[in-house]
Amino acid sequence: MVEERRPLLRFDGLSAGYGRRLVLNRISLSVPERSVTALVGANGSGKTTLLRVLLGLIKPRAGRIEYTLGERPRIGYVPQIDSSEVRFPVNAREVVIMGLTPSRGLLRRISPVDRRSVDEAMHIFRVDDLADRPFRAMSGGQRQRVMLARALVSRPELLVLDEPVRGLDLASASRLVARIDSLAQERGMTILVATHSLDLVANQADHVALFSEGRIEAGPAEHILSDEVMTRYHGMPVYVREVEGQLVVVPGHVDGAPRHAHRARRIARPAEERAP
Amino acid sequence: MSDWLLGTPLAPIPGAVAAGIVAGTLLPLLGMWVVLQRVVFLGITLAQLAAAGVALGLVLGLPALTMGALLTAAGVVGLTAAGRGRVADAGDSQLGALFCVASALALLFVSRSAGDLDQVDHVLHGNLVYADMDDVRIVGATLLLCVLATLATFPRILFCTFDPDTATALGLKAPRWLLFLFFVLAAALSVSMRTTGSLLTFAMLVLPPLAALQLKRGLRTSFVLASTLGLVGTLAGLFVAVSADLHVESSIVVTLFATFAVCSGFARRWWIGTALLAACVGGGVLLAQDGVSEPSAHEHLHDMAAEDASGESHAPYHLDLELAGRATPEGDLAVSWTLDVHCVTGPDALPPQLWLVLTGDGGLSEEHELLHEMQSLPVGDSRHTGTFGVPGQGGVHRIDGQLWTGSLEGADSLPLEPERFAVLGADVQR
Numbered sequence: 056m057v058e059e060r061r062p063l064l065r066f067d068g069l070s071a072g073y074g075r076r077l078v079l080n081r082i083s084l085s086v087p088e089r090s091v092t093a094l095v096g097a098n099g100s101g102k103t104t105l106l107r108v109l110l111g112l113i114k115p116r117a118g119r120i121e122y123t124l125g126e127r128p129r130i131g132y133v134p135q136i137d138s139s140e141v142r143f144p145v146n147a148r149e150v151v152i153m154g155l156t157p158s159r160g161l162l163r164r165i166s167p168v169d170r171r172s173v174d175e176a177m178h179i180f181r182v183d184d185l186a187d188r189p190f191r192a193m194s195g196g197q198r199q200r201v202m203l204a205r206a207l208v209s210r211p212e213l214l215v216l217d218e219p220v221r222g223l224d225l226a227s228a229s230r231l232v233a234r235i236d237s238l239a240q241e242r243g244m245t246i247l248v249a250t251h252s253l254d255l256v257a258n259q260a261d262h263v264a265l266f267s268e269g270r271i272e273a274g275p276a277e278h279i280l281s282d283e284v285m286t287r288y289h290g291m292p293v294y295v296r297e298v299e300g301q302l303v304v305v306p307g308h309v310d311g312a313p314r315h316a317h318r319a320r321r322i323a324r325p326a327e328e329r330a331p
Numbered sequence: 332m333s334d335w336l337l338g339t340p341l342a343p344i345p346g347a348v349a350a351g352i353v354a355g356t357l358l359p360l361l362g363m364w365v366v367l368q369r370v371v372f373l374g375i376t377l378a379q380l381a382a383a384g385v386a387l388g389l390v391l392g393l394p395a396l397t398m399g400a401l402l403t404a405a406g407v408v409g410l411t412a413a414g415r416g417r418v419a420d421a422g423d424s425q426l427g428a429l430f431c432v433a434s435a436l437a438l439l440f441v442s443r444s445a446g447d448l449d450q451v452d453h454v455l456h457g458n459l460v461y462a463d464m465d466d467v468r469i470v471g472a473t474l475l476l477c478v479l480a481t482l483a484t485f486p487r488i489l490f491c492t493f494d495p496d497t498a499t500a501l502g503l504k505a506p507r508w509l510l511f512l513f514f515v516l517a518a519a520l521s522v523s524m525r526t527t528g529s530l531l532t533f534a535m536l537v538l539p540p541l542a543a544l545q546l547k548r549g550l551r552t553s554f555v556l557a558s559t560l561g562l563v564g565t566l567a568g569l570f571v572a573v574s575a576d577l578h579v580e581s582s583i584v585v586t587l588f589a590t591f592a593v594c595s596g597f598a599r600r601w602w603i604g605t606a607l608l609a610a611c612v613g614g615g616v617l618l619a620q621d622g623v624s625e626p627s628a629h630e631h632l633h634d635m636a637a638e639d640a641s642g643e644s645h646a647p648y649h650l651d652l653e654l655a656g657r658a659t660p661e662g663d664l665a666v667s668w669t670l671d672v673h674c675v676t677g678p679d680a681l682p683p684q685l686w687l688v689l690t691g692d693g694g695l696s697e698e699h700e701l702l703h704e705m706q707s708l709p710v711g712d713s714r715h716t717g718t719f720g721v722p723g724q725g726g727v728h729r730i731d732g733q734l735w736t737g738s739l740e741g742a743d744s745l746p747l748e749p750e751r752f753a754v755l756g757a758d759v760q761r
Binding site: 107110111130131132144145154159205206209 | 367369483484486487489490492493494496497498499500501502503544547548549550552553
């Protein structure tokens with residue numbers, strides 16, 4: 056059970072879109088402080104649009120964002136990995152240093168304190184040994200960690216992640232999620248994450264907002280991640296089960312689809328029981 | 332400036348060399364931002380807008396550079412609106428439409444101006460050869476200011492071009508910084524346009540950065556490389572053009588492209604780069620030798636003078652003077668001259684002073700001192716160059732002249748014997 060926390064910010068009756076297309080239609084959502092809030096939905100469902108409104112990249116057509124502390128919190132942002140620019144001949148350290156740019160004076164050089172912050176952020180995401188490597192020569196996972204270090208170096212109160220594990224293999228994604236989770240707990244940051252990955256949501260999020268056709272259904276993770284809500288949201292049987300202490304979201308049988316019971320049984324058996 | 336050029340083929344055009352060095356070194360530093368943002372088509376569209384603005388200034392009799400900057404800035408604002416707040420996000424179709432109309436307007440405007448075809452050539456293709464030190468100062472000061480502006484804001488521009496969304500999320504106003512960058516570009520392009528023309532300006536803006544990025548070095552090294560390659564390509568182009576008697580601006584564009592090709596070769600295999608470099612250098616040398624083997628106008632003049640002098644086998648000296656004239660936007664006449672002194676028997680035979688009576692249509696007659704203390708010159712050949720202005724004579728179409736010696740106002744002044752010198756007059760460029 057997640058303790059009740061006061062919201063860091065609240066979207067109140069927010070509508071937004073592009074051109075004539077309305078993507079978000081009068082949605083309201085609270086983001087509790089010092090928690091992980093996940094925005095889950097299919098492509099085009101509006102989760103990235105909500106983030107873009109929050110980041111000031113597009114203006115809402117109606118509604119507003121209320122900040123509990125009265126002013127916008129310091130934000131760290133990690134965009135989708137495939138949106139990163141790889142033509143620039145910058146190395147990993149130069150990318151991380153960019154995170155300090157808004158807080159630096161126009162003509163001020165990087166101070167020793169700034170350098171220590173950069174080193175620390177790179178160390179946390181284990182990219183300190185890649186500091187001089189060209190950004191364009193890095194793998195997707197390495198780039199994502201460099202972007203996270205850049206977000207962290209600005210000492211954010213709110214960390215916004217857009218599809219942080221998209222395109223990553225299972226191992227890289229698991230390690231990255233664990234790192235973000237521990238960071239949130241250590242530093243007491245509020246994390247807002249947009250994702251397709253229900254498994255990521257199931258095990259890390261305190262609050263979940265399901266996006267569908269411009270509307271949302273939001274609440275504590277234990278409420279949203281139930282068979283009933285998941286089945287209603289997906290329009291097909293979906294089960295939430297616990298395996299070795301981890302929640303997994305499993306699709307049920309779809310009418311008309313062939314059963315692969317023999318394959319499922321083979322996979323479910325422990326490895327030592329399987330024939331070589 | 333011109334001292335170290337003496338004895339090189341570039342000696343007659345010190346202004347062009349200086350303007351080429353300035354533009355070839357500084358424009359690539361601004362062009363890096365164009366290439367890195369992949370908005371090369373935007374770059375050529377802005378260059379064309381600057382050309383149209385300069386042409387409009389010529390038609391209306393307004394300051395051409397200011398008009399160029401204003402029209403380019405207007406284009407930046409329009410494209411920012413089309414790109415929903417980001418000039419770099421303007422679509423290809425909008426850029427294409429603007430490029431077409433800017434190119435057409437440049438031609439229409441210059442066709443309505445008094446200078447007609449000369450001005451078309453000047454605005455669209457540049458007139459680097461006739462650049463004087465005033466041009467160099469204006470272009471140099473403006474480009475230097477533009478580069479300093481981008482250096483002072485380097486971290487912000489870098490972040491806003493690399494990842495504008497994150498920069499905005501972290502509190503930087505990325506669209507404003509990008510707008511600032513493109514206004515700086517607009518100023519740089521419109522000022523360069525008058526000296527280097529739209530083709531060479533665009534080539535200097537994008538080819539050296541493209542070449543530098545082929546070598547896949549770090550950020551700062553890439554900027555330095557772009558500037559260095561711009562300088563090398565420009566000087567090589569000038570050298571080949573003057574040696575082979577080719578169109579100067581087009582030759583520089585080709586040598587800048589050659590630097591790009593060589594860098595691309597080195598980026599793939601060292602031997603491909605070496606082969607391309609050898610091919611480019613060899614081709615340049617062959618072209619230059621070919622040009623030298625064919626008598627140019629200047630050499631023809633020299634040969635004629637030698638023939639004249641051959642009748643007097645003991646001719647103590649011979650002087651060849653070549654003139655070039657350009658009408659400035661302010662309505663003045665800028666004259667550049669190159670004097671070749673062939674001193675045979677000894678400097679004592681030379682006249683003590685030398686001055687030019689410049690003549691032209693419309694009753695132009697203007698005296699200007701070219702050299703004094705000529706008797707300190709060495710035996711053999713020496714070359715001397717210089718420029719001067721004649722206020723209010725921008726309407727002259729052709730200039731010529733005669734050489735005199737003695738003091739300017741003194742009673743001892745007299746014309747040199749006609750067989751001692753030859754003057755090559757010129758049409759005044761606009």
